[in-house]
Amino acid sequence: MRRKLVVGNWKMNGNRQTVLELLGAIGARTARPECDVAICPPFVYLDLCERVLSATAVALGAQDLSEHANGARTGEVSATMLADLGCRYVLLGHSERRTSHGECDETVARKTLRALAVGLNPIVCVGETWDERMSGRTYDVLSRQIRVVADALTESEHFMSFTVAYEPVWAIGSGVTATATVAQQAHAFIRQCLARYSATASQRVRILYGGSMKPDNAPELLAMPDIDGGLIGGASLDAQQFLSILDAAAGLEAVQ
Numbered sequence: 001m002r003r004k005l006v007v008g009n010w011k012m013n014g015n016r017q018t019v020l021e022l023l024g025a026i027g028a029r030t031a032r033p034e035c036d037v038a039i040c041p042p043f044v045y046l047d048l049c050e051r052v053l054s055a056t057a058v059a060l061g062a063q064d065l066s067e068h069a070n071g072a073r074t075g076e077v078s079a080t081m082l083a084d085l086g087c088r089y090v091l092l093g094h095s096e097r098r099t100s101h102g103e104c105d106e107t108v109a110r111k112t113l114r115a116l117a118v119g120l121n122p123i124v125c126v127g128e129t130w131d132e133r134m135s136g137r138t139y140d141v142l143s144r145q146i147r148v149v150a151d152a153l154t155e156s157e158h159f160m161s162f163t164v165a166y167e168p169v170w171a172i173g174s175g176v177t178a179t180a181t182v183a184q185q186a187h188a189f190i191r192q193c194l195a196r197y198s199a200t201a202s203q204r205v206r207i208l209y210g211g212s213m214k215p216d217n218a219p220e221l222l223a224m225p226d227i228d229g230g231l232i233g234g235a236s237l238d239a240q241q242f243l244s245i246l247d248a249a250a251g252l253e254a255v256q
């Protein structure tokens with residue numbers, strides 16, 4: 001049985017005041033043994049978040065890391081620095097980085113190895129664009145994105161030690177969510193791809209859904225057998241919405 005994981009990706013939003021307000025609301029409700037929770041604030045607020053969250057069950061994650069270990073890389077943040085700050089998770093290969101920063105599958109694979117080397121849990125984001133879906137290439141894209149990362153780990157001591165987030169690009173921030181059936185099909189396919197490496201390990205890997213997950217669609221999505229949690233963007237900036245999604249993941253009634 002895989003434990004559900006709900007991750008809030010704050011993207012490039014917030015300021016010190018809103019960060020503290022959100023943390024206060026989320027951190028106050030953390031006795032949730034039924035599901036794992038993490039938030040990924042902008043880099044500059046990681047330390048502030050760590051100070052507040054260290055006394056709670058909410059884990060800290062970053063939104064990216066450098067593929068390099070250290071050195072003359074102006075503006076970059078290393079895996080070691082994130083671990084030093086108390087991060088447990090890191091998002092890698094988010095479609096916004098693939099699109100706006102030209103990150104390819106090989107870059108994502110190198111970053112995944114960097115994360116694992118310092119004990120971070122990488123959340124590798126995959127997903128097809130609308131054009132790719134419409135031209136029948138969804139499974140080709142997912143299979144390639146998974147294969148490049150999984151291949152890189154084959155010889156590693158960290159074989160299959162990652163989390164996957166399936167985020168159809170057309171559903172991100174659009175208000176259009178994949179139906180639970182469409183999402184489940186993609187998740188089951190991703191698990192099949194992982195099973196080519198190890199059937200046993202593929203059953204352990206958590207696969208999160210991301211893309212306009214909200215309190216009203218979360219229960220149906222999270223009830224699907226291969227959907228092991230959510231990667232939440234917009235709704236994670238609203239404490240009530242985020243907590244309602246946590247309640248859905250924990251199988252509880254939403255608390256208003």
Ligand SMILES: O=C[C@H](O)COP(=O)(O)O
Nearest residue numbers: 009172173211212233234
């Ligand atoms: O990382 C989160 C995803 O990009 C989903 O964002 P969204 O919930 O705003 O659609």
